[in-house]
Structure formats: C-alpha cells, structure tokens
Amino acid sequence: MRNYTTQMDAARKGIITPEMETVARKEYRTPEEIRDLVAKGQVAICANRLHGKLDPNGVGSMLRTKINVNLGVSRDCKDYDVEMQKVMAAVNMGADAIMDLSSHGNTQPFRRKLTSECPAMIGTVPVYDSVIHYQRDLATLTAKDFIDVVRLHAEDGVDFVTLHCGITRRTIDQIKKHKRKMNIVSRGGSLVFAWMCMTGEENPFFEYYDEILDICREYDVTISLGDASRPGCLADAGDVCQIEELVRLGELTKRAWEKDVQVMVEGPGHVPLDQIEANMKIQQTVCMGAPFYVLGPLVTDIAPGYDHITSAIGGAVAAASGAAFLCYVTPAEHLALPNLEDVKQGIIASKIAAHAADIAKKIPHARDIDDRMADARRVLDWDRQWECALDPGTARSIRDDRAPEHDDTCSMCGKFCAVRSMNKALNGEYIDIL
Ligand code: SF4
Structure with a gap:
C-alpha cells in the first residue's frame, strides 16, 4: 500500500519510489538525485498508478532526451490492428512514449490495450476523444463532459494528458486582432477555441483546472500543458499569442505543483533556427525548469515530405538548449496519417536529434x-x-x-x-x- 499520491508527493516526503530507482539506474544517477529533481518539478516520471506494464522513465533536461511517437486511428485510416503493429514497432525502435491521438470509433479498448501491454509512457489528448466518446457535436458538449473524459483516461491508466489550459476567451480577441498567418494549428487547441467561440463560455480546462488537478493527483497523471498557440509557421514564431499563453502556462505549472501534480510544458512548433535557443531559455525561465516537450521545432516551412528532417534539425538544437522531450515528426507531417515506414523514418530522425543533443549536453555515457x-x-x-x-x-x-x-x-x-x-x-x- 503506497503512502503517497504522486511521484512528486513522494519525493517531497523524502520517499524514493521504485520508479525513481529505475530512472536513477537508467540515467546513471543516484535515487536521491532523481528524488530531489522530481520534488522540484524539474523531472517528471509519468507513471499512472494503474499502468501496470510501464517501464518508467524520467523526463527532464538533465536526463537523456526522450522521444514520443504519435499514433492512433482516424476516420480515413481506422484499422486498430495496424495501429497496434505500429505501436510495438515504435517501442522496439526505441520510442519512450506513445501518444494515442485516435479520433474515430470506440477509442477505449485501444487505450486500455496500450496501458495493459505497452511498456512506454502513454499519453492522450482528452479533448479529441470527447467528441468521439459522446458521439455528439462539439458545441453540444458541456464543461463537465470534457472533465469526465479526463477522468476516464486517468482511470484507463494513461500516464500523461495534453490539456490546452492556457488559452482563454481573451485569446479569441488576440487571435482575431493579431492576424497570424496560421492562426491556431494545434488540433486540441483549435477544438477548445472553436468550443469557446460557439458556446460563449470560458475554456473548461482553464476554468475547472483545480478539478482536473484533483483527478491527476488521484491517479498520478502528469499534465502536459498544451501550447494551443504554438507557431504553425516561421512568421508566427515568438509572437504575442505564443508568449502570452506561455506566461499562463507558467502560472498553471505553479498551481499544479502546489497540489503535487507533475507537469510538462509543450512548446513550438515552427521556429527559425536562430530563435530556438532563446525560446528554450524563456520557456525554462517562465515555467521554472519544468520539463519542456517540443514538437519539432520545424526550422523551415517548405519541406513537406521531409519534415522529419526539418524537425530533427530543430529538435537537436532545442534539446541541446534545454528541451527534455521531443515529439517525433514523420515525412507524412502536413500530408497524411503516417504509415509504418513513415513512423520508422520519424523515430530514427528524432532519435538522431535526441542523441546528438545528449552528447552536446554531456549526459553521462551518452557518447x-x-x-x-x-x-x-x-x-x-x-x-x-x-x-x-x-x-x-x-x-x-x-x-x-x-x-x-x-x-x-x-x-x-x-x-x-x-x-x-x-x-x-x-x-x-x-x-x-x-
Ligand atoms: S574510407 Fe573506407 S570505409 Fe570509409 S567510405 Fe572509403 S572505403 Fe568505405
């Protein structure tokens, strides 16, 4: 019977959990070092207490850079068996995390299969699943519906959830006034934005954040604070929409830590190469060293078919400058649901980026x-x-x-x-x- 709620709660009580011991062994650190980093929020061990098959890993800028693989069915590609083959291939190729982004059919059996069979960290984006779960149009969903899906995913053993808590009604005016080239390109962020526009209500993930924290605390689900306003093209990088949301993500990080809930903070997007390092430093400062999880960053907009390369270039610089977790990008990015070969190419590119950064950061034994x-x-x-x-x-x-x-x-x-x-x-x- 464990006498703590989350890994962060344990760390703050001075307890070294079995997960911390595993992470310490993998990272050539002492369990005490890992415990202290978890207590400060600088390392997240995404480990839902119900994910029995998990082989735990730590996410933090001073540890080996981790990579995530996005998978899941869509309306156009809905074969769950094919998706499960991709999951196991991804794990064998070295994926540290799998995000199930399924957006079609009954998603729960696949999600439960992942948390019962897959040793990698499992992440989801509950707002995608809300429409699918209730089989109702977005505008008819209530704030409670969204929060109930967060609970459902926590009960299914998901280790981390991406929640777009950082945009508010104020963001609607900002996006309209600012006239970004690409508006919002985050799928979850666009759904939250659309829901706010249609219902006239505040972002439920922001308004009911305390209730979400209670759920995450109960199951030890790490919150991955989504960056709805991440730049979707080079021209939008570092604009007021991105930075204003980032400041709110910093405030939300602090509130989560007050309840011993572990946090990762998501980041851009498309960013010119010369701006990446500054972006990472600002993010780390504003979010007090919380692990930073980046998609890319893609360093040019003109290479569809090769965006695993554009993102690996940005990912290497980002990780060397402080990002802890790279979300892979495949050659199919911006074009189609990735097939098995795209998944492989995306993983290899991300692993090269992560490994190059680990050498530059002098991660113990990386070289x-x-x-x-x-x-x-x-x-x-x-x-x-x-x-x-x-x-x-x-x-x-x-x-x-x-x-x-x-x-x-x-x-x-x-x-x-x-x-x-x-x-x-x-x-x-x-x-x-x-
Ligand atoms: S130096 Fe030798 S091993 Fe290297 S590319 Fe030439 S033939 Fe191949």
Whole structure:
C-alpha cells in the first residue's frame, strides 16, 4: 500500500519510489538525485498508478532526451490492428512514449490495450476523444463532459494528458486582432477555441483546472500543458499569442505543483533556427525548469515530405538548449496519417536529434556508443559497426546491396579506402592501390 499520491508527493516526503530507482539506474544517477529533481518539478516520471506494464522513465533536461511517437486511428485510416503493429514497432525502435491521438470509433479498448501491454509512457489528448466518446457535436458538449473524459483516461491508466489550459476567451480577441498567418494549428487547441467561440463560455480546462488537478493527483497523471498557440509557421514564431499563453502556462505549472501534480510544458512548433535557443531559455525561465516537450521545432516551412528532417534539425538544437522531450515528426507531417515506414523514418530522425543533443549536453555515457563505433570503423569491423548502429538493418542492407570487391573496404572508395591505407601504413605494410 503506497503512502503517497504522486511521484512528486513522494519525493517531497523524502520517499524514493521504485520508479525513481529505475530512472536513477537508467540515467546513471543516484535515487536521491532523481528524488530531489522530481520534488522540484524539474523531472517528471509519468507513471499512472494503474499502468501496470510501464517501464518508467524520467523526463527532464538533465536526463537523456526522450522521444514520443504519435499514433492512433482516424476516420480515413481506422484499422486498430495496424495501429497496434505500429505501436510495438515504435517501442522496439526505441520510442519512450506513445501518444494515442485516435479520433474515430470506440477509442477505449485501444487505450486500455496500450496501458495493459505497452511498456512506454502513454499519453492522450482528452479533448479529441470527447467528441468521439459522446458521439455528439462539439458545441453540444458541456464543461463537465470534457472533465469526465479526463477522468476516464486517468482511470484507463494513461500516464500523461495534453490539456490546452492556457488559452482563454481573451485569446479569441488576440487571435482575431493579431492576424497570424496560421492562426491556431494545434488540433486540441483549435477544438477548445472553436468550443469557446460557439458556446460563449470560458475554456473548461482553464476554468475547472483545480478539478482536473484533483483527478491527476488521484491517479498520478502528469499534465502536459498544451501550447494551443504554438507557431504553425516561421512568421508566427515568438509572437504575442505564443508568449502570452506561455506566461499562463507558467502560472498553471505553479498551481499544479502546489497540489503535487507533475507537469510538462509543450512548446513550438515552427521556429527559425536562430530563435530556438532563446525560446528554450524563456520557456525554462517562465515555467521554472519544468520539463519542456517540443514538437519539432520545424526550422523551415517548405519541406513537406521531409519534415522529419526539418524537425530533427530543430529538435537537436532545442534539446541541446534545454528541451527534455521531443515529439517525433514523420515525412507524412502536413500530408497524411503516417504509415509504418513513415513512423520508422520519424523515430530514427528524432532519435538522431535526441542523441546528438545528449552528447552536446554531456549526459553521462551518452557518447560511449559513438566511441565504440569509431573503434569498430578504425578496424573495419562491420559486425561491430552494426551493433552500434541506430538502424543496423538499413546499414547492413546498403553495404550488402553494393558489396565491395575486397572485404576490408566498402564500395565508396575501394582500395583508396583511407582507413585501410592508414592501418597498413601505421603497421609498416605495403599499400596496394591498383
Ligand atoms: S572505403 Fe572509403 S567510405 Fe568505405 S570505409 Fe573506407 S574510407 Fe570509409
């Protein structure tokens, strides 16, 4: 019988939970260090007390950068079995979290399957599910309906929920006056905005925030404070809509911590490369070091089909500058629901970004595998190179497809192989090139 509510409550009571011990082991930290970071809100261990299969992870800028994979069915692609295959493939490829963004059919069995079978952190966006759950149009839903869906997701074992608590009725005027190029591009944010416009009422996730905190405290659900006004194009980055919401997210972070509820804060969006570092510093300051969860940021708007790359460039800079959690972006971003290959490409791109940032941040042992790879490359040991590779299957198949004449080279340079020449030269051997 646990004598604490949330991980943060335990930490503040001086208790080291089994989850903190697991995180400490994975991160090469002491359990006491992790406990103290959780107590301050600088690390979130998203671990719903009902998610029995969870392999816990910590999210914080001083820990290994985590990556999230968005999945879930839509009206146009509604096969839950296919979606479950993507989930397990994503976990095998190293996803730390899965966000179920399903927006069609009966979502509960899939959500429960995730929390009963998947070891990754599970996140949802309850406002999407509200329309689906009640099978009623958005305008007919009440504030209580929305809050009840938050409770339903907490009871289903979800570890973190994205809630767009930071926009208010004031945001409606601001968006109209400010004339952003892309208005609101957050799906959940646009639903909350539309509901406020149609009903004339205040944002229920803002107005009833204390009730939401009580639910999150009861089940230890981490709130991921959604950034409804995140910039959806470079021109909107850092504008008054984004910054005004961020200030409110800082206030909401403080209120959550007062109830021992763990918080992550979501961030942009599309941001020019030279603005990313400043964005991260402002976010960390305003939100008092709460873990920062970014989508991208995408550093250019003109690469549909390649947005896993535009986001990996931004994600690496963001994580090196303090972001703790990267939401993957696939080549299908802005175009379609990702298929299995898109999911794979998105995960690999995010993992490269996260790993590059971890090396730059000097996360303990982050670079060890790179050093092992260099050792394997120096002696042209291909099997050991596959062991170090992020995607060994792809690496091996490229080499096999264009096999060299001599096994101690690759078909890029053949006998002009610099590695081979240097090894032979340093061993005093004759170097045959022709
Ligand atoms: S052949 Fe060229 S590319 Fe291939 S391992 Fe040698 S130096 Fe590297």
